[in-house]
Amino acid sequence: MDFRFSDEQEFFRASIEKMVDRLIRPRIQEIDEADEFPHDLWKELADLKYLGLRHPEKYGGMNVDTITSMIFYEELARGACGFAMSVTMQILMGTYFVGRFGSEEIKQRVLVPAIKGEKMGTICFTEEHSGSDLAGTRTTASKKDGGWVINGRKIWITSSPMCDFCTVLATTDPSKGLEGLSFFLVEKGTKGFSSGQTFAKLGCHGSVTGELVFDNVWVPDENLLGEGPGNGLKYTTDILNEVRVMTALFACAIANEAMSDARKYALDRVAFGKSIAKYQLIRVKFANHWAWYEAARLFAYKCAWMIQEGMECQYECMLAKMFATEMCMSAVDEASRIYGGNSFAMEYPQQRFFRDARFLLFGGGCHEVLQNALGAAYLRKE
C-alpha cells in the first residue's frame, strides 16, 4: 500500500492552493454578502483551463485522472463554496454527458466553448414532485418529426438563469418508471426553453439556483444523449460515484476551514482567567474533529482511487459521502460553539460555514436516502 500522492499530484495541489489563496479566498466574504456570481473569477479559471479538467486535451481540456480532479475540488472548496459548486457543476455534471455522448458537432458547438468558459452548462434532475425519487420524473420527451418534444419544469437548478445548455432528465415512457428515463441536450435559444424564478438561498451564495422551463421544446434525435431511450438511470449511476466523492471532499474542506478558524479563536479567547484552549471540554472538540476529519478524508481518497482503478465502489462512495457529511455537520456545530455568541455574528465566518455545510445533506444524494440504501445493502451482506 502507498498512501502518498504522487509528486505530480502534490505539485498540482500546490498550484491550485496558490490560485485559490490568491484569487478566491480574499473575495469569500464579498461573494457571500453580495450573493452574485463572480463572472471575472469564472473567466480566470477558464483561462487556466480548469473548466476542462476532466475533458480530453483535443477539446481544450486537461484530462487529469480522478484523484487529481478530487484534489482540485477539495482545494477549490476552501474558497467560496457557492462559486466552487458552480465550477464543479460545469466540470462534472454540466458537461459530462455532452463530453461522453455528444456528436463531434455537438462537442465543437457546446463542449469546446464550455471549457473556454464561454458557455455555461448544467444538469436538470429535480422537479417539484421528485428530487430523490427519479421514478417520479414528470418531464416528458415524446417522439416527433425526427426528434423529441420535451415538456416539464425543473427546479433547484444550479446556474439556471445563466446556462447556455443543459442536460435534462425526462421520461420517454412513463409506464416504465426508472427504465423509461433518458437525457437530452437543450440549448439556449431553442423555442420553448426558458428560465423561471431563482431562489434565495440559506448558503452557497454566489451560485445562482432556480427553475428551467420546457414548453414544447423540440430537439433533434442527436440530442438524445447516449444509447436509448431508457438508459438515463444507468448513466446517472455512472457519474454519481464521482459526484459523491467530490461532495465528501467539499465536506472535508468546509470542516477543516471551520475548525482551523475555531482553533485560532480558542487560542486567543480568554475566559475565567485563562485561554479557553486550556479547557478539556474545548480540547476534546479538536481531538474528535481531527480523528473524524482524517478518517473522512482518507476514505474519500480511497474511493477516488477505487473509481480511478475501475473498481466497483458504489456503496463505498455512498459511505464516504455520508460519513464526511456527518463529520462536517459536527465540525461546523462544534466550531461555532467554540466561538460562543460571536458564532452568531455575521462579521465572523462561522455562520457561513454553518450555512454552507447544510447543502451537503442533499447534494449528491439525500443523507437519509443513502442511509436507507446502505442499511438495506448491509442487511443483504453474507
Ligand SMILES: Cc1cc2nc3c(=O)[nH]c(=O)nc-3n(C[C@H](O)[C@H](O)[C@H](O)COP(=O)(O)OP(=O)(O)OC[C@H]3O[C@@H](n4cnc5c(N)ncnc54)[C@H](O)[C@@H]3O)c2cc1C
Ligand atoms: C443549492 C442547491 C443546488 C442544487 N442544484 C441542483 C442541480 O443543479 N440540478 C438538479 O437536478 N438538482 C439540484 N438540486 C436539488 C437537489 O439535488 C435535491 O434537493 C435533492 O436531490 C433532494 O431532493 P428533494 O429536495 O426533492 O428532497 P426529497 O427527495 O423530497 O426528500 C425530502 C426528505 O425525504 C427523505 N427521503 C426521500 N426519500 C427517502 C427514502 N427512500 N428513504 C429515506 N428518506 C427519504 C430525504 O432524505 C429528505 O430528508 C440543488 C439543490 C440545492 C439546495
